[in-house]
Amino acid sequence: MNLLRKRWLLWLVCALLTNGVIFLVLWSYRSPAGDQPTVSPWTETPFWRSDCPLESLWNREKRQLAEAQTLEEEEEEECRPDTQLSTTFTDFQQLPQPMQDFLTYRHCRAYPLVLEPPPGWCSGRPLLLLAIKSRAQSFARRQAIRQTWGRLAQGRAWDGGLNETPDSGLGEARGPAQARGLGQARGLGQSRGPGQSRGLGQARGPAQAEGLGQARGLGQARGRGQAQGLGQARGRGQARGLGQARGLGQAQGLGQARDPGQVQGPGQARGPGQAKGLVRLIFLLGLPEGPGSLTTLLGCESRQYGDLLQWAFRDTFLNLTLKEVLFQRWLSSRCPFSRSFVFKGDDDVLVNTAGLLRLVRSLRSNQNRQLFLGDTILGARPSRNPALKYYVPGAFYRGPYYPPYAGGAGVLYSAGLAPWLARAARRLPLFPIDDVYTGMCLRQLGLLPVHHPGFRSFGSNVTHRRDPCAARHLLMVHTPRPRDMLHLWGLLHKPNVTCD
CATH class of the missing domain: 3.90.550.50 (Spore Coat Polysaccharide Biosynthesis Protein SpsA; Chain A)
Structure with a gap:
């Protein structure tokens, strides 16, 4: 009885070893991609699957x-779908x-x-x-x-800090057809009172700017002064002609401006x-x-x-x-x-x-x-x-x-x-x-x-x-x-x- 049991156990061990060898052989013939080391996906090359059937x-x-x-030169011609x-x-x-x-x-x-x-x-x-x-x-x-x-x-001047120059408020005039008094911001040739802002022909409350629509016409202005032609306006600082403005510091000419205590370049206009x-x-x-x-x-x-x-x-x-x-x-x-x-x-x-x-x-x-x-x-x-x-x-x-x-x-x-x-x-x-x-x-x-x-x-x-x-x-x-x-x-x- 003991001899039969020993033979049975020996047969079982041999069967297990045989199965193990077969498994290892099959594992060695699996897809080569499985043998690659596990790496972060963004370090693999390429990131697209060019081997996909x-x-x-x-x-x-x-x-x-x-x-x-070689690559053909791209020409500006009508492109067909x-x-x-x-x-x-x-x-x-x-x-x-x-x-x-x-x-x-x-x-x-x-x-x-x-x-x-x-x-x-x-x-x-x-x-x-x-x-x-x-x-x-x-x-x-x-x-x-x-x-x-x-x-x-x-x-604008930059002093190297968080902001622009200390007196870089919204009170400036610069560029053609722009005139800005104290806190005024304008769109195309428009002017409002202090603190008001407009887009293309728009008018809204303080510091607001909106999209296209609700236009009063290019060059129209409302404020303490009256509109006088394209881009002309009279606010606290009078603006006369195309883009000429007088703020607290006077500014004259096309796009020339002076803020209180600040000059943008020696008599130069920036348009x-x-x-x-x-x-x-x-x-x-x-x-x-x-x-x-x-x-x-x-x-x-x-x-x-x-x-x-x-x-x-x-x-x-x-x-x-x-x-x-x-x-x-x-x-x-x-x-x-x-x-x-x-x-x-x-x-x-x-x-x-x-x-x-x-x-x-x-x-x-x-x-x-x-x-x-x-x-x-x-x-x-x-x-x-x-x-x-x-x-x-x-x-x-x-x-x-x-x-x-x-x-x-x-x-x-x-x-x-x-x-x-x-x-x-x-x-x-x-x-x-x-x-x-x-x-x-x-x-x-x-x-x-x-x-x-x-x-x-x-x-x-x-x-x-x-x-x-x-x-x-x-x-x-x-x-x-x-x-x-x-x-x-x-x-x-x-x-x-x-x-x-």
Whole structure:
């Protein structure tokens, strides 16, 4: 009995060993991908799945561009739609209409310029370029920026601190057809009483600026004085002629101004096209959607401020990537500011311009060439839900995640990167999310965005928009409405505000 039990146990051990050997052999022939070490997804190369048997449209075009020996020059001619997609792209008719439009014209990259800053805009050696993504109908947002954190681009002096010069209130006059008394802010040739503000022909309460509509006509004015022709007004400081103004300190001539105790340059006028020192401001536009045309109004705005850059493509959310590519190309060819820095952001954010200037001045020279700062996002995955804003169909892009990228609400980078980003974009098909596409271009160059806590693409809340102490340590705060921007700017510049 004992001998039989020993034989049975020996047989059982041999069977187990045999099964173990078979298992090890089978395990050694599993997929090679399983033998790769576990690493963070954003460090793998490539971030798209080129080995997928069903290659998606973007992945296939990316491979073709990578394999191409030479690339054709892009010409500004009428771009024809890709009509074959309706039969070759899976469930094309079921896609949301904006995605259908993007895919149909995804290969179009060359569009003519409609509006451009005057030639003198690119002169000099500015330290910071503010490039703001805007839409044609968003005049109120652009005007709010000009009256708040974009004022340094209008020739304001900077003392190196948090704000501009100590007497940099809203009581100034500058640029053609602008006249500002104590706290007055105007649109195109308009004037109101103290503390009032107007957009294009608009009038509202103190410090308010609104969109297009409710117009009293270009050049009309109401205040303590009466309107007298285009841009003429009489407020506390009398304004006479086109853009001539007299505040508490008298100012005469086209765009010449003196605030109390301050002179903007030795008798020089700063109008559109003239060099403006440390900071330049420019708004990036496409063509408005829907019926009607804003061509005349935009032309007036461009002549007055000289800060609009517009191309002849439809300005939609999915075309923000196209706007990014066209801007990098324009900056590289027209304004090669190799030693400058670019802040590129949305028109619904309030920016600490003085803080950005201090930041870029503190950088060492070896940090300047490849600098790209922002609110870095790692390991983000494509959204496959058609109801969401950032939806990307699997038939277009097949990949488990995106490369590291910085949120598009606001980023800071060296202007010397612009030609490199433009060159990398030529080897990458357009992608419907602009900040993800910029991350792809950086990855193409072997670079990564650097996270900075001062940039908040998604983290700024109502507290930051209402509490100046909470917002003061940030470089960028989201302000959904123009009046939110004006309100927070007023709080940040209130005298005698102390923070713990």
